[in-house]
Amino acid sequence: MPVVLPGIADGVGRFEFEIDLTERHARVSFATMLAPSPDWFSGVSGADLRGGGDWKDIAVLPLWVWDAGADSGLDFEGPNIDTRPRQSVRLLSHPAFLRPDGLDPIGTVTFERIR
Numbered sequence: 001m002p003v004v005l006p007g008i009a010d011g012v013g014r015f016e017f018e019i020d021l022t023e024r025h026a027r028v029s030f031a032t033m034l035a036p037s038p039d040w041f042s043g044v045s046g047a048d049l050r051g052g053g054d055w056k057d058i059a060v061l062p063l064w065v066w067d068a069g070a071d072s073g074l075d076f077e078g079p080n081i082d083t084r085p086r087q088s089v090r091l092l093s094h095p096a097f098l099r100p101d102g103l104d105p106i107g108t109v110t111f112e113r114i115r
């Protein structure tokens with residue numbers, strides 16, 4: 001079941017929501033755009049909240065920033081530069097997310113089991 005949520009307007013903050021999972025539907029995926037940005041987004045794909053068969057009480061995952069391969073703009077507020085041909089989705093290595101030891105996630109997502 002899709003859930004649509006408001007964004008974090010000033011780029012810093014958090015929000016919470018509840019979803020119902022079942023044994024048949026035990027994985028969670030979501031995506032959120034970064035705005036402004038060319039075509040950058042973050043999210044989680046197929047997070048398995050039943051590791052080893054038991055529901056996890058808590059799972060904390062990093063939110064990496066991805067490039068959708070549709071716009072070649074170089075910075076958050078640069079002009080739109082349509083990417084032709086389209087490129088594959090890949091991790092973004094923009095300086096805003098690079099640290100000496102690697103990529104820096106834009107945040108984390110915490111899945112907490114409530115009964």
Ligand SMILES: [Ca+2]
Nearest residue numbers: 067069071072
């Ligand atoms: Ca891009």
